[in-house]
Amino acid sequence: xxxxxxxxxxxxxxxxxxxxxxxxxxxxxxxxxxxxxxxxxxxxxxxxxxxxxxxxxxxxxxxxxxxxxxxxxxxxxxxxxxxxxxxxxxxxxxxxxxxxxxxxxxxxxxxxxxxxxxxxxxxxxxxxxxxxxxxxxxxxxxxxxxxxxxxxxxxxxxxxxxxxxxxxxxxxxxxxxxxxxxxxxxxxxxxxxxxxxxxxxxxxxxxxxxxxxxxxxxxxxxxxxxxxxxxxxxxxxxxxxxxxxxxxxxxxxxxxxxxxxxxxxxxxxxxxxxxxxxxxxxxxxxxxxxxxxxxxxxxxxxxxxxxxxxxxxxxxxxxxxxxxxxxxxxxxxxxxxxxxxxxxxxxxxxxxxxxxxxxxxxxxxxxxxxxxxxxxxxxxxxxxxxxxxxxxxxxxxxxxxxxxxxxxxxxxxxxxxxxxxxxxxxxxxxxxxxxxxxxxxxxxxxxxxxxxxxxxxxxxxxxxxxxxxxxxxxxxxxxxxxxxxx
Numbered sequence: 001x002x003x004x005x006x007x008x009x010x011x012x013x014x015x016x017x018x019x020x021x022x023x024x025x026x027x028x029x030x031x032x033x034x035x036x037x038x039x040x041x042x043x044x045x046x047x048x049x050x051x052x053x054x055x056x057x058x059x060x061x062x063x064x065x066x067x068x069x070x071x072x073x074x075x076x077x078x079x080x081x082x083x084x085x086x087x088x089x090x091x092x093x094x095x096x097x098x099x100x101x102x103x104x105x106x107x108x109x110x111x112x113x114x115x116x117x118x119x120x121x122x123x124x125x126x127x128x129x130x131x132x133x134x135x136x137x138x139x140x141x142x143x144x145x146x147x148x149x150x151x152x153x154x155x156x157x158x159x160x161x162x163x164x165x166x167x168x169x170x171x172x173x174x175x176x177x178x179x180x181x182x183x184x185x186x187x188x189x190x191x192x193x194x195x196x197x198x199x200x201x202x203x204x205x206x207x208x209x210x211x212x213x214x215x216x217x218x219x220x221x222x223x224x225x226x227x228x229x230x231x232x233x234x235x236x237x238x239x240x241x242x243x244x245x246x247x248x249x250x251x252x253x254x255x256x257x258x259x260x261x262x263x264x265x266x267x268x269x270x271x272x273x274x275x276x277x278x279x280x281x282x283x284x285x286x287x288x289x290x291x292x293x294x295x296x297x298x299x300x301x302x303x304x305x306x307x308x309x310x311x312x313x314x315x316x317x318x319x320x321x322x323x324x325x326x327x328x329x330x331x332x333x334x335x336x337x338x339x340x341x342x343x344x345x346x347x348x349x350x351x352x353x354x355x356x357x358x359x360x361x362x363x364x365x366x367x368x369x370x371x372x373x374x375x376x377x378x379x380x381x382x383x384x385x386x387x388x389x390x391x392x393x394x395x396x397x398x399x400x401x402x403x404x405x406x407x408x409x410x411x412x413x414x415x416x417x418x419x420x421x422x423x424x425x426x427x428x429x430x431x432x433x434x435x436x437x438x439x440x441x442x443x444x445x446x447x448x449x450x451x452x453x454x455x456x457x458x459x460x461x462x463x464x465x466x467x468x469x470x471x472x473x474x475x476x477x478x479x480x481x482x483x484x485x486x
Contacts, residue, residue: 064103064482065468067110069103069168073471075218096476103467103482104458105172111461112171117178119167122268122314128162133262179457180450185442193445194434202432205440208381210425211395212370214341214355215362217417218334224324228302231322232295236304239292246292246318255301256321264306264318271313280305284317299413323415331416338406338418345403345420352403352422359415371424379439381427398423 076099083090090098092206132155136145143155152158194202235253238244250264259266268286269276279298287293287307295302301323308316341359344350350358353369360366362471369422371380382391394407405422411417432441458480469482 001086063099063470063473064106065466066103066106067465067467068113069106071099071106076102083482096478099473099476100478100480100482103478104480105169105468107458107461107465108172108175109168110465112175112178114177115178117171117174119170120268120270120314122311122316123317124163124166124170126267126316127166127390128159129265130262131162132159133164137261138197145408176454180453182250183446183450183453185446185449189449190438190442190445191280191434193448194432194441197432203444204429204431205383207384207429208427209384209387209395209423211372211382211391211421212352213362213365213372213419213421214338214352214360215365215417215419216334216338216341216359217361218326218330218355220324221327221330224327225297225302228322228324232302232304232320235320236292236294239306246320249320253322254320255323256319257351259319264320265308266317266319269315269317271355280319284315287317301413326416334416334418335406338420342403342406342420345464352424377439377443395421395423400424400426451476 061073062070063073063076076095079098079102080090080095123353131466139145147153147155147158150158150161152161231253235244235246235249239246239249247263247265250260250389254260256264269281271281271285277298277300279296279305283293283296283303284305284307287305289307289310291307293303293305295304297303301321303319303321309316310316337359341355345352347356356368356370358365360370362370365371368380372382373380374382376386384392392403398404398421400423402422407419407421409417410421427436430436434441462481462484467482467484474483
């Protein structure tokens with residue numbers, strides 16, 4: 001999100017939430033990226049910010065100029081329509097605030113170009129494809145209606161505009177990351193931040209629970225694994241020898257719900273991506289363009305990969321994912337095991353934590369006695385009002401120390417798994433406490449430091465960039481000095 005200027009104290013928490021409610025959540029924005037020639041050279045513009053173009057456009061309708069970008073009068077109305085169509089809550093947010101957000105994004109994008117931020121072109125193109133497919137799915141394939149809404153005379157014209165907008169949003173986001181990427185807070189800075197908040201203004205943290213679970217996963221037979229490998233080999237042979245279409249195969253057969261509707265197409269990959277599944281990475285980067293891999297396994301199942309194209313360091317791949325079938329015998333065996341484990345815990349034969357270490361199949365939690373880690377805070381506490389809906393429904397009626405009934409569940413890796421859950425601790429609503437809530441306070445201190453860095457960066461960059469605000473938008477009260485030259 002774009003971090004806005006704000007006071008240090010308690011309103012930090014409210015303002016950050018409010019800013020997130022309207023920044024960067026629409027499908028694609030509405031700011032055109034055009035260059036213009038002013039009637040006169042801007043007196044304060046530096047050389048690197050000069051406005052260069054081959055085409056002169058009318059000043060009418062231009063709400064603002066930020067470096068090499070313009071914001072048209074219609075852009076803000078269209079962005080508001082986009083936000084409202086997606087259910088965003090704009091109550092309490094003014095047109096001036098939204099306009100200021102547009103200016104910020106253009107400032108980031110402009111500076112990203114000056115700093116030669118590299119654009120992942122294949123990622124942008126795949127994003128456009130996904131957006132078009134998503135909109136078409138929601139509108140029953142009504143491309144003409146879509147073109148009419150965006151006032152475009154062809155699908156390619158719409159794609160071109162969406163590409164430019166996504167590219168500029170990408171530049172904006174990458175520039176924001178660059179500004180704050182090296183910012184850290186020391187324990188002393190966290191302590192100072194906390195101590196500077198008056199006692200009666202310290203935030204109230206809601207009820208928090210610590211939750212543990214034991215998971216038993218049905219075992220996949222070797223026969224089931226081989227059946228999937230044979231099926232993937234059939235797909236590979238059909239494409240290579242009979243000219244079948246890999247995309248069509250993925251569309252009909254892949255079990256990866258995130259990519260199958262795009263014919264197995266994944267976002268562009270490069271060797272610097274840190275969170276890629278190792279097995280997938282090793283196979284993909286050893287293929288030649290146009291080659292299909294042999295079947296291979298990851299935690300998600302079995303895959304074949306088609307390397308569609310290589311552009312520099314970017315690899316465009318499609319894949320087909322299949323997961324082995326589970327036998328009824330294996331499912332029943334897992335169910336019997338979790339029933340037995342639960343019975344031992346309930347009758348006191350073993351503690352929940354020890355049972356997790358001995359019997360749980362979930363590697364991420366078993367060695368912590370089944371304790372779940374909050375992915376946001378990286379501790380064991382889950383704030384009740386922010387808890388995942390599915391988890392909340394599973395534990396909402398549990399008393400502390402009570403063991404749930406056996407729950408049948410699934411995830412991206414396992415079609416079926418069985419689990420039992422318990423609440424190991426409960427902390428009621430409380431005012432922020434430095435020792436107990438250190439990680440949350442540290443995150444707030446980091447956000448505050450990032451905000452100050454953004455403020456400093458914006459102030460310096462606005463001074464060095466040609467900016468002109470026109471019409472009614474000159475009357476807005478901006479938190480940044482957008483009207484510096486006017």
